[in-house]
Each structure stands twice: as structure tokens, then as C-alpha cells.
Amino acid sequence: MDVIEPTAGQITLSLYEYVNPDALEEIIEASASKQSDVAVRFTVEDYLVTVRSDNTVLIYEPLKA
Numbered sequence: 001m002d003v004i005e006p007t008a009g010q011i012t013l014s015l016y017e018y019v020n021p022d023a024l025e026e027i028i029e030a031s032a033s034k035q036s037d038v039a040v041r042f043t044v045e046d047y048l049v050t051v052r053s054d055n056t057v058l059i060y061e062p063l064k065a
Helices: 021-033
Strands: 039-044 047-052 057-060
Antiparallel strands (some): 039 047, 047 057
């Protein structure tokens, strides 16, 4: 997994404050054992986070109103 440092002015967040990382990992591992793709989506302080079974983590900025 590639990790990108936040740009100036961005904050860092701890995933475990918003979702149980062990449960998330179990979901991803279970999908791999069944050879099916899965994507788990949740929000963290208005950011949409998508974790896919192909080890991709996507973070989308909030939409401007």
C-alpha cells in the first residue's frame, strides 16, 4: 500500500477512531477467500473513504456546497 503524506494544512486522522480496523480487515480477507470483490465505504469528517478488497484505499474530499 502506498502512503501519501498530507499536504500543508491538512490534518491526519486515526482510522480506529471511526471504524474497527480488525473488522474491516476480516471483511476484506473473507472476500479474498471467497474470490469475490468487495468495497467498504464510510465517512470520516465529511471525507468519503473506500477500502477495496484489492488493497486500494481511496479518500474523496467533501463536495463543496
